[in-house]
Every structure is written in structure tokens, then in C-alpha cells.
Amino acid sequence: MNDSPKRDAGLKSKRPSAKISDVAKAAGVSQAAVSRVMRGDESFVVRDETRKRITEVAAELNYQPNPAARGLRTSRSQSLGIVVPELDNPVHARIIIGAERAAAERGYSLLIAHRDAGMVETAIYDRLVQRNRVDGLIVATLADESVAVSALQALDHPFVLVNRKASGVNHHVVINDRGGSRKAVEHLVALGHRRIGHLSGAPHRYNSKCRLRGYQDGLKDAGLFYDANLVAEAGYTMEGGAAAMRQLLQSAQPRPTAIFAATLFTAAGAMGVLREAGVKIPEEMSMIAFNDGAIADVLAPPLTTVRTPLETMGYQAATALIGHIEGGGEFSGQVLEETEIVERQSTAPPRQRRPDPASC
Amino acid sequence: MNDSPKRDAGLKSKRPSAKISDVAKAAGVSQAAVSRVMRGDESFVVRDETRKRITEVAAELNYQPNPAARGLRTSRSQSLGIVVPELDNPVHARIIIGAERAAAERGYSLLIAHRDAGMVETAIYDRLVQRNRVDGLIVATLADESVAVSALQALDHPFVLVNRKASGVNHHVVINDRGGSRKAVEHLVALGHRRIGHLSGAPHRYNSKCRLRGYQDGLKDAGLFYDANLVAEAGYTMEGGAAAMRQLLQSAQPRPTAIFAATLFTAAGAMGVLREAGVKIPEEMSMIAFNDGAIADVLAPPLTTVRTPLETMGYQAATALIGHIEGGGEFSGQVLEETEIVERQSTAPPRQRRPDPASC
DNA sequence: CTGTTAGCGCCTTCAC
DNA sequence: GTGAAGGCGCTAACAG
Numbered sequence: 001m002n003d004s005p006k007r008d009a010g011l012k013s014k015r016p017s018a019k020i021s022d023v024a025k026a027a028g029v030s031q032a033a034v035s036r037v038m039r040g041d042e043s044f045v046v047r048d049e050t051r052k053r054i055t056e057v058a059a060e061l062n063y064q065p066n067p068a069a070r071g072l073r074t075s076r077s078q079s080l081g082i083v084v085p086e087l088d089n090p091v092h093a094r095i096i097i098g099a100e101r102a103a104a105e106r107g108y109s110l111l112i113a114h115r116d117a118g119m120v121e122t123a124i125y126d127r128l129v130q131r132n133r134v135d136g137l138i139v140a141t142l143a144d145e146s147v148a149v150s151a152l153q154a155l156d157h158p159f160v161l162v163n164r165k166a167s168g169v170n171h172h173v174v175i176n177d178r179g180g181s182r183k184a185v186e187h188l189v190a191l192g193h194r195r196i197g198h199l200s201g202a203p204h205r206y207n208s209k210c211r212l213r214g215y216q217d218g219l220k221d222a223g224l225f226y227d228a229n230l231v232a233e234a235g236y237t238m239e240g241g242a243a244a245m246r247q248l249l250q251s252a253q254p255r256p257t258a259i260f261a262a263t264l265f266t267a268a269g270a271m272g273v274l275r276e277a278g279v280k281i282p283e284e285m286s287m288i289a290f291n292d293g294a295i296a297d298v299l300a301p302p303l304t305t306v307r308t309p310l311e312t313m314g315y316q317a318a319t320a321l322i323g324h325i326e327g328g329g330e331f332s333g334q335v336l337e338e339t340e341i342v343e344r345q346s347t348a349p350p351r352q353r354r355p356d357p358a359s360c
Numbered sequence: 361m362n363d364s365p366k367r368d369a370g371l372k373s374k375r376p377s378a379k380i381s382d383v384a385k386a387a388g389v390s391q392a393a394v395s396r397v398m399r400g401d402e403s404f405v406v407r408d409e410t411r412k413r414i415t416e417v418a419a420e421l422n423y424q425p426n427p428a429a430r431g432l433r434t435s436r437s438q439s440l441g442i443v444v445p446e447l448d449n450p451v452h453a454r455i456i457i458g459a460e461r462a463a464a465e466r467g468y469s470l471l472i473a474h475r476d477a478g479m480v481e482t483a484i485y486d487r488l489v490q491r492n493r494v495d496g497l498i499v500a501t502l503a504d505e506s507v508a509v510s511a512l513q514a515l516d517h518p519f520v521l522v523n524r525k526a527s528g529v530n531h532h533v534v535i536n537d538r539g540g541s542r543k544a545v546e547h548l549v550a551l552g553h554r555r556i557g558h559l560s561g562a563p564h565r566y567n568s569k570c571r572l573r574g575y576q577d578g579l580k581d582a583g584l585f586y587d588a589n590l591v592a593e594a595g596y597t598m599e600g601g602a603a604a605m606r607q608l609l610q611s612a613q614p615r616p617t618a619i620f621a622a623t624l625f626t627a628a629g630a631m632g633v634l635r636e637a638g639v640k641i642p643e644e645m646s647m648i649a650f651n652d653g654a655i656a657d658v659l660a661p662p663l664t665t666v667r668t669p670l671e672t673m674g675y676q677a678a679t680a681l682i683g684h685i686e687g688g689g690e691f692s693g694q695v696l697e698e699t700e701i702v703e704r705q706s707t708a709p710p711r712q713r714r715p716d717p718a719s720c
Numbered sequence: 721c722t723g724t725t726a727g728c729g730c731c732t733t734c735a736c
Numbered sequence: 737g738t739g740a741a742g743g744c745g746c747t748a749a750c751a752g
Contacts, residue, residue: 017490019744019745019746020745020746020747021745021746029722029723030722030723030724031723031724031745031746031747032722032723032724032747032748033722033723035746035747035748036722036747039747044721044722045721045722046721046722062490064490064491065745065746066432066493066744066745066746067431067437067491067492067493068427068428068429068431068432068435068437068493068744068745068746069428069432069728069744069745069746069747070745070746070747071431071728071746072426072428072429072432072727072728072729072730072744072745072746072747073727073728073745073746073747073748074728074746074747074748075428075728077427077428087453087456087457087460088450088453088454088457088654090448093447093448093453094448096447097447097448100447100472100474101476104476109471109492110471110472111469111470111471112460112470112472114457116461116464130422130424131424131427132427132469133426133427133428238654238657238658265654268657268658271660272657272658272662275660294448294598295655295658297628297632298598298625298628298632298655298658298659299658299659299660300631300632300635300659300660302632379729379730380729380730380731381729381730389738389739390738390739390740391729391730391731391739391740392731392732392739392740393737393738393739395730395731395732396731399731404737405737406737406738407737410737410738425729425730426728426729426730428728428729428730429728429729429730429744430729430730430731431730431744432728432729432730432731432743432745433729433730433731433732433743433744434730434731434744
């Protein structure tokens, strides 16, 4: 009832924060002047002294523009949505961290949505755009590419793909999956490996395909032949990695001396299988994985990886998206080239072929 | 350039989404009626047929209330803020997932903030409340308890502590750190261990203290004495776990046969040290850690853990907070009791004391 | 150059 | 039971 500044009932506090009219009154200017100064409107010419007074009064009153009012007027929410497959996956977490930093720097907030049990991907886009009214979408999921992309385009709303590409869309920010994978193979080749296996991701996904091609590139550079028997589909999970590793162990003869795994989880699963099978890493089998992360240090032995700029990818995606929203111009695809091998203890030269016992 | 269905200027599309007046007109009723029906206003009596028509028309027009307009009017943002120490930590990720689910179920969105380099915790609260105008705060950080708590209280805004307690605040949702820790020790005791070490967290943090006390409880239950030499401070990182394990290995004589680690990362670091030192797990040293997570499966050997309802904790926190915001009533602290040992391969009975070689 | 004014879309009394 | 009207705080167009 009486909900003015000093209330006693203790119910929900109606924050009596300063509004633009308070600032205008206290500074002896019009609301418009305050609005323009606060937004840093370049085209607004005003005496320095007035500008200063406004700024000071605003600070003193702790004035913060009400985003709802501003949003109502401008039909902008100053927020971005980011859609990821899962939250508890370090890869996506780091993309988010980067995106959030970029958003915060430009005054946007970030709404995070993950693919939920029973909620279709396209429904998430809809919800973010139609209900939350985000100004733009950062999309790191694309379960069914064609469906998702047409849904996205139908929204007629700014968006950017991160860590994915799709045909017909040139708004993307990706890392160099292919180049990094090639580098992984190069690393193994440099150590002397000639029989190199690959645990690949899900067959039709962008990242998997790129990493597989990078693997092939690496072989080719080294003058090695691609042998489909040395490649097993592992998906992106530990279990998948384990199953694929088992398969390789059984059917790839002779056994590879090194493995390039498409993800850290894949490698982790594979390493479990190797341990059980009594295959020593790195003595009998070298292992390298794409993307770096804390779990690489935790594995036994610590895992050699290809480090990629995941945070930067998120940062660039948000930056590009905001640029597009505010500038209106088109932006085109961006590939972050930088990749780097992080040597730990899971890679080593292949063991010398031991002398044939019969020859003793 | 022309990359969209129907657009010529190519500038930002002003989404002409349906507004309440459109629905009212199309359904032949007043805006007020639509508003009441859409919000499910109980005290609004209306013919079923009218209600149905409104609902249908709204669905057909794909009407979504504009949150800015609604927020301006109601001075509510229908959003919650959650503040965590780091995003790329599975523990916090799972709390967030739970909170997000609860928020979504009740029509709230969740703004995630993490402690950023160079941004004080209290500044994050301020920003969320004053600038983003969240309706409530879920706080999982509390670096400096007294400072943070008074800042929180000064905000005069609904908040709930999650995974933390603080004196003078009874709005919290926590798991049973102490009971779960006791259970971990019980598990080791049941296997026959009598000399059990503890790698503890940062000394003055809520969770660390509880887990240490749970450890002590467990010892006491088993009639064992607490020996400060068997406890080493490990913080929450791998490096800390490694350092503490080294310390224990050097200074605790005789060496413990089992370790209870305060976190998964701590255990991971410790296991690395044990491996280097040639101490076999679980033959020579059993290891168990508080909280469960994917990395437990990845370690060598897979790590036995105490599983705790992290997601539920986030869910309950958001639910309680929303209840408070909407209902206005006080809510009191909540402890989620359920904990469970997940047996993997890092715990086993202590090796029999081998017969003294001299006695042969 | 600065101030006045007219809504943005919604919710909520208050008449009918 | 239903509708008309005012205003939440802000910005952008237009006067002066």
C-alpha cells in the first residue's frame, strides 16, 4: 500500500531508484539532455560544463536507465541468446565465457540456453527470440542442420553460428579444426609414427568431418596412405571412445602405434580401454586429442593435445553479432587459425620393432 | 547480399509480432480480457467459450507478451541472476542447469554471471540488480563472507545462497557436505581402513569446514582418533591436491592407507602424485572424493565418489527464490540430505600388512 | 543547440 | 463480466 522509500512492512521492495526525470531536475536540464549525454550521443553538442554536471548528478543519484523502459521504446533488449548442446561440457563453457565477456564489454547481457530434454532446438530459438526478445542469437548447436538453419532464417533475426558452419550461411566463427588436426598428425609423424589411427566424431557433423579431413591431410603430407580400417567412429563421448578403441584393437592389423582422437572425452574413453588391455601409453601407443582442457592433465598419463582458441571463438562470435546488430552490415565467416600442440606425456616415438625372438 | 526472404532495405527487421491489441481485436474482446486470460488471472471470471477463443486467437497470432512493456508496468523483469565463481567447473555448471530448469518452468530467465578478473563480487551483485534489474539473486560465491553478505543485504533485494551458508542469513540451499563426508569415511572404514587421510579445501570456506567435520565424525564413529598430521590443506585445485598429497606422503608416518579428498580436482591431483611415487591405487592407497562427475570415470583407476544432488540444489534454490519473490513470505534454509557412494575402482581393503621379511 | 511532446505495449484500477 | 483510460521510464521527432 504505502510503498514509498521508507517502508516497514518488509514486503517486496519497490526499488525507488533514480529515474531520468530526477536527474534532469537535479541538474537543471531537460530529460532529453540527460538521455543524450548518458547514451554518449555524438551528435549532441552541449557545453562541457553541462555535460559534466549531468554526469556527476547521475553518478551521485546512482542513476541507471531502466532497461525495460528503454527496451520498450527502442525495441531492443540489449541481450543476446546463446544456444549450446550442453552446459556441463568444458568446450561449451569456454565458448560461453568468451561470448559473455564480449557481450558485457558492449553492454549486452547473455541468455544461455541449452538443448533440453524434450525441447527441440528450433523451439529454443523461438523462445529466445519471441519471448525473451534477444537482439541476436549465437548458435552452437545444429543437430539437424537443414532444419535448424531454415528455422533460424525464418526467424529473420540476426544470428551467428559458432563452432559450426552450414551451407547457405556465412555468419560463422569457427576454429581451424582441419588445420589443427593436421598438426596433430604431423606431431605424431615427427615422432616417427607411420601407422596412425583416428577416433572420429559423429559422422555427419561439421567438426568431425573437418577433423577427419585434417587427419587425412596429415597422412598425405607424410606420404602415408589413408586406411579406413584405422578409423573408427567414436562420437563425442567416453563410451563411444572406448567402443571405437576396442574395435580398432581387434580389427586393425597390424595395430596402429598412435591414435588421434577427435575430442578429449573420446581419448579418455580410449585410454581406459588401453589400460585394461594392458597397452602402455605412450610406449606401445601414443595418444593425442583435439581441443585442450583440464581433463588432459588428469588423465594417466597426462594427454598431449591440440589447444584451440575456444574462448576467443565465443568472444569473436558475440562481437561480430553485436557489430551486425548495431551496424546493420553483413559480416562474413571467420576462421581462427591459431592452434598449438600441448605436449604432455601421452605421445612418444614408437617402440623399436623388437628383434624377432626366433632370430636369437 | 540478399539473404533473407522478403527484405529490401536490409536493415534490422522490426519484428511486427502480434500485440495484445491485435489479439483483442481479432477475438472481439477488450485488451484487458486478453491480458487477464493470458496471465491466468484466477479472479477473472469469464465464459469458457470466450476464454477459449482468446487462447486460440493468441496461439494463432503467435502472441507473446512483450516483456519490456510488461516489465515497465510491473517493475519486474521475470529474470533471476546467478553468480558463480567459475563457469568451466562442472560443479557450478550442474547447479546452473538445475536453476535454469526451475526458472524456465516458472517463466523466468536466468542471467549467469561469474566472478571476472578484476570485478569485485559485490559489483556483480550491483550490476545484476541495478542494471539488469533481476528480480532475485542466486549466490554461489562468497569469497569474503562478511563483505559479500552485507552488500547483499544492503541491496534490499531477494536473494538465496546456494552451496553456502553465512551467519545471519537463513536463505540458503545446501547439500549435506558433512553427512556425505562422514559416509565417505564410513565406506573406507567398512573396507578395513584405520589410517585415513584427508585432503581438505580452503581453510575458512563453508564447504571445506563441513567436509572436514564430516571426516572427523566418521573417524569418531569408528572409534578412531583424529590426527592432524593426516590432514593437508589442498584448496580446490589439482595443483593443491598434488602438493598436499606430497606433503602427506612425506610427513605422515606411518603412511595412511586411504585418502578422502574434498573435491574431484583435489583427488585428481593427488592421484597424479601417487602414480609418480609408484604408490598403487587402490592396492596401496584407497582414494575417495566428495562430489561426483564425469572426471571420476576418466581417472586411472576410476574414482569412487560421494554423489550429491547438485542439480537439485540449483533447482531448489531457484524455486525457493521465486516463491519468495512471488509469495513474499520468508523461506528458511534447506539441506538436501541425499548422498550416495558411487563405487568405482579406487577403493579396496588395505593390503595385509606383509609379513616382516626378517621373519622368514 | 536545447526543451517539449508523443507514444512504445502492457497492466490495472475504475466505471459500466 | 467487460471495456476505457492512464501511466510505467525512456527516446526520438519536432519546435523553438
